[in-house]
Each structure stands twice: as C-alpha cells, then as structure tokens.
Amino acid sequence: MTTTRNLVLAAWMTEHGYSSNTLADAVNQAIGDLTGRLGGLDGSSVRDWKSGRVRWPKSASRAALEKVTGLPATALGFVPRRRAASAPALSQEDPVNRRSFLSATAATAALPVPAVGAPHLIGASTVSMLQRKFAGLVAGDHQHGGIRGIETRALELAAEAVHLQSRGSASQRVRAQLYGLAAAFTSSAMWAAIDGRRFDAARRHHERASSLASMSGDQTIQFRIWSHAGTLYRHLGRPADALAANDVARNLSITRRDPLFGSLGHARHAAIHGKTGDGPGVRRSLGHAQEALDRADKDAPRPVWLEAFYGQSELDSLALAAHLALGDWAEAEACAHRSLAALPPHMHRSRGIATARLAQSQLGQGDFGPAVCTAMSIPQGAQRHPRVSGMLDAFGTRLQERAPNSPHTRTWTQHQREGLA
Template sequence: MDTTRNQALTAWMAEHGYSSNTLADAVNRAVGDLTGRTGGLDGSSVRDWKAGRVRWPKSATRTALEKVTGLPATALGFVPRCRATSAPASAQEAPVNRRSFLTATAASAVAPLPTAAAPHRIGMSDVTRLQRKFAAVVAGDHQYGGFGSIEARALELAAEALDLQDRGSASQRVRSQLYAVAAAFTSSAMWAAIDGRRFDAARRRHERAAGLAAMSGDQMIQFRIWSHAGSLHRHVGRASDALAANDVARALPLTRRDPLFASLGHARHAAVHGLTGDRYAAERAIGSAQDAADRADPHARRPLWMAAVRDRAELAELALSTYLSLGDFEKAEAQAHRSLALLRPYMQRDRALVTARLAQAQLGQGDLESALHTAMSVPLNAVGHPRVARLLAAFGTGLRGCAPHSSALRTWSHYQQAHLSKRQADTKT
C-alpha cells in the first residue's frame, strides 16, 4: 500500500488546532449525530490517516469528517478506492463462506485478548529533535523569507509536536516543552505569512500560536508571538493595535530579566511611532532600545531567532524603518549602513530589505546616482520576495516623482523590464 503522508489533512489540523485525539473525538461525536451510535476512533486512527496508511475512510466516518471540517474528503487529501468488478459467487460458495465466518467468529469469542502494549514514554530527546527542526525553519526564514513553503513546513512541524502529546506518557516539563515547540513553529508560520503579506493567514496563526504559548508557560515564545502581532498590525497600518500588542510583549517579566528582549520591544515601538509621525516618541524609543541593549549580557543563552537582535542588526533595521517613515533620510541612511555591516552573511532576506530601504533613503536626499546603484544591487533572487518587491516598486514611484525625465529613471525602467523578462524566461524553463 502506498503510505504517502497526507499533507492536506496534516496542514488542516495544524491550522485549526486539532491534535489526533481531539479530531478523533470530534469525528466520533459527528458519527453519533449521523447514526445514533458514537464512533470508535482514537488518536491512532487519525495518525493512520495522516501517515497515509488509510487512504479512504469508511462511509460514515468520511461523512462525519466532512461535517467536522466543512471540506470534502478529497480536499483533505483522501483518495477514493478503485472498485474492482468481482465475479458472482457460486451457490455452493455462499454457505461455505458463511460457515467459515461463523466458525471464525466463535473462535475469536473464546480467544484471549491481546495484551496492551506498554505506553511509549515521550522525553526530552523528542523535544530536542523538534528543536533542531525549528532551527532549520529559522534558517530558512533568514535566507528566503516569507514564502508559503516555509509557512506550510512550520505548520506541519507544529502538528508533529502536538501529535507527540497523544502518543505516550510524559512529564509535565516535557509536555510544557512540547507546547512551547508547537507554539514556536506556529509563530514561524505566522511570521512567514506576515513577511509574505498574507495577513489574513497571519491573524489565524497568531490566535493559535498565542494559545499554545499560554499552555507552555514559555515567556520567550510569548514575547515572540506578541511582538510579531505588533509587526502584523504595523504592516496593515493599525498603529494603535500595534502599540497594544507590543505592550503585551514588553510587559512580560522576561523583559526585566533580560534587557535584550526589552531592547527589541523598544525598537519595534519606535517603528510604530515613526508610522504615526511622532518624532519625539520614536527617538525616545530608539534611545531606550540602545540603552537596554548596552545593559544586556552578551553571553546569556537566547533562542536562535534573537541572533540579529543580539548582533544589533535588527535594532538598526527597525531604526532605519522608523527614520524613513519620519522622512529623516540622512539618519535612515546611517542606520542602513550600520545594519548591513552587522547582518550575518546568511541573513539574505534582511540584507535585501535593508538594501532596498537604503536606496529609498538615498533617493530622499536627492542622490539619484547612489540610489540607483543601490537599488540595482538588490540580488535578483530576492526581488521576488513580497516585501522587497513592494519596496522596489515604491523606489520606482519615488524616482518618477522626483526625476521624471532623468537618465536614472530610464536606466531603472530598462533594468526592471530586463529583470521581468528574465523572470518570465526562468519560469518557462
């Protein structure tokens, strides 16, 4: 039997917050509504669906599952069985088959029940294995940014972490760690959706991630999730909601224990104040971010996603965004150069974003030649990223506005057209 994993069902469960056990319970109740008798599924039944060991559930189960999910079974990754035409049984075969069935039934009635297997013990080694996978997701984000494949992979791994909760016994510490890992994966899916400008999906990921983080009790992941929520609201222009979400993150006791988290909270607050045009509040927040970073212990253990904050590259990038919003292009350029000098080589997505913003800062100062050179230096493999593409489009609009008849604009237009042709050719091949 083909046991290809059912990715569609796995992704639906992760998005809607179902573990194998909770989905089994929901389907059992739906079976009861349909037939008058509660279904007999358990977590292992759903794991068989996810693993592809069961490709087409029985009729009543399938109907109940469709009722629970609101989707047809085929949309959930199930594949109908091919019905082979069978030859009619002879008149003599039927009684023989009935006698065989009755004999087998009688034998099974007196056969001893199999001994239940001892429950599997879930331990920290399982958590560590998932944390290594989380490191790979973070690395993919740093390199490529918010593509749908990263979001889908993060959701799949969140479901894997939750499934472990159902597969055996574990200490309370291990269970809390599993919830924290599931929250971390879901927060990465949330950030990928924000980064890819899929804002409706990001809102759904936030709701789920916040619930998992609360069950874990892990303040670091709670900080990440609410800080991402602030970024989400900032990207859609809802400054009041962005400040409120940032305040949730900044109020966590973690920010008093580790000033580096406080520093990131201040820097993200500054970017929101820049959006509202409040220069005094923005510059005060930037100063507070720098002071907090100075107080932070450089040797303290922190999660992987704090790497750019620890190096201060992300703090400079947020200050760059703040000063661009305020129209202070000279300070924005200084922060751009600072961020580029601090970014680690593998952080290609952020390097492309900072470079595109640097071009805007140079354009804002009237330095057309430098701005054009900078914009054209954004790597071609990064310009398809939604945020990078948006920044470069804004650069082109700004260039047309300030120098509509310049050679710089003609060069940029030719460059953009050549790049578009290349991308179309690459897509065809």
C-alpha cells in the same frame, strides 16, 4: 450517571467565535479533508461535547477537531476512555471509511505510534529533536524569507509537536516544552505569512500560536508571538493595534529579566512610532533600545530564534524603518549603512530589505544616481521577495514622480524590464 460540562471547549468556542453549528460544519469539512468523505456531525453533536454527555469523541471526529483547533483533544477538556489493550475499531456509526481515515491520520504523524499496551515515554530526546528542526526552520527563514514552503513546513512541525501529546506519556515539564515548541513553530508560520504579505493567514496563525503559548507557560515564545503581532499590525497600517500588541510583549516579565528582550521590544516600538509620525517617541524608544542592548549579557543562553537575528544590526534596521517613515532621510541612510555593515552574511532577506530602504533614503534626499545604483545592487533573487519587491515598486513610482526625465529614471526602468523578461 452525572456529567461534567466541558467548560474548556465552550470557552475556546466563545473565544474563536464558533457556534455549535459552525463548529460542526468546520469539523465535518476537516473530516472530509482527512478522508475524502464529509463528516455527519450537526449542532447537537457539538452540544453533546459541551454538555459532557460525550466526554471522548470518536476517533475520526477527534482527529478532525484537533485539525480545526490546532489543539489535542485533552487540551480541549475531553477525557480519554479507559480501554483494554486491544486497539479500538471504528464503529459502523463512524461517518468515515476506516482505511482512508487511518491512511490520512498516519500521514500527519512524524513518529510511529507505539504498539498498544507498550508504554511509550516522550522525553528530552524528542524535545531535542524538535528543537533541532526549529533551528533549521529559523535558518531557512533568514535565507529565503516568507515563502509558502517555510509556512507550510512550520505548520506541519507544529502539528507534530501537538500530536505527540496524545501519543505517549510525558512529564509535565516535557508537555509544557511540547506546547512551547508547537507555539514556536506556529509563530514561525505567522512570521513567514507576514513576510510574504499573506496577512489573513498571519492573523489565523497568531490566534493559534498565542493559545498554544499560553499552555506552555513559556514567556520567551509569548514575547515572540506578540512582538510579531505588533509587526503584523504595523504592516497593515494599524499603528494603534500595533502599539497595543507590542505592549503585551514589552510588559512580560522576561523583558525585565533579560535586557535583550527589552531592547527588541523598544526597537519595534520605535518602528511603530515612525508610522504614527511621532518623532519624539521614535527617539525615546531607540534610546531605551540601545541602552538595554548595551546592558544585555551577550553570553547568556537564549532561544535560537532571538540569537539568530537580534543585535546591533537589527536595532539599526528597525531605526532605519522608523526614520524612513518619518521622512528623516539622512538619519535613515546612516542607520542603513550601520545595519548593513554589521549584518551577518547568511541573512539574505534582511540584506535585501535594508538595501531597498537605503535606496529609498537616498532618493528622499534627491540623490537619484546613488539611489538607483543601490536599488540595482539588490540580487534578482532578493528582489523577488514580497517585501523587497513592494519596496522597489514604491521606489520606482517615487523616482518617476520626482525625476521623470532623468537618465537615472530611464536606467532604472530598463533594469526592471530586463529583470521581468
């Protein structure tokens, strides 16, 4: 029998830096995570997958491989075997216990597996259910920011969307929507990790999200992922990489079809230019962002993640970040007041960040009393957000440097002590 080399798996391994041995090790560890007992694969097992000698790995290995890659086996180039209606049993050669494997894999499934032989159609109702869950995830992010619970929940929902691919039949359109939703959930996990300053996790989520998005063909989610990547590199202090990543988002055709996407791309570019000290670049990008926002059709249907946060307030918030990075304190303060005035009340995390930046802009102008009052106005809950707490730590350090003997500095120090008590 002739075999067909699995070029898809080989390409994925090359892209993600896996050799046959290292992928075998990762899959063995994933089997252990699922069942409590490490797998017994080696490099030759993976080479059999790549060569096409094994076209459909055993169930335990397949589930573990999907856990490692974040992709269904069919998306990795494997071809399911045609079987009779009876459910296949694990052979004695499987390196796992059947009961523990079934228990572990069942825990990852959000929907019941249909009875064997009974066709199960995955359609619009399933997509709608996942879209509602995504909307709830976005709402939670705006209230609480980058907590680990949001990151974990987003990854669980991404896995649910991916596993649905192999649990029934679906049209090509529905499959594309499921990949898009899996990418959307993973991008939310990426954003939660960025927001929580867990940058290594954010990079891993970016790799998986961009792979899923490319299979969906959905440019709106591709824009979100690469725009987030630009923000990630900006926070990492790598502005050249930030500009390159944000350019990927800005060069997608969706930015030409819908000016609102173009506006967000320009506004985030301005924030990156601020990190490089490029004042003309900041002003140019902000001008483009405002012009595109003014042109955008406010009533056009858009993804929930974009509608939930982007508008004049967020543009002003990004302008605030850009001018703050430039040391343009007065303009930063003006942007902060505009952003806060237009910010929806449910966006607690964004309000905390904008208020902390307002305090920094006032401090930069030597207005120590107003700066301390502004910083102290941030609720204790918002002060515990990783980004806000980092800003306030920097604020306190700068205040101590500029006015070590000021009563305002003593007031701030006492406030911080009481908050930690």
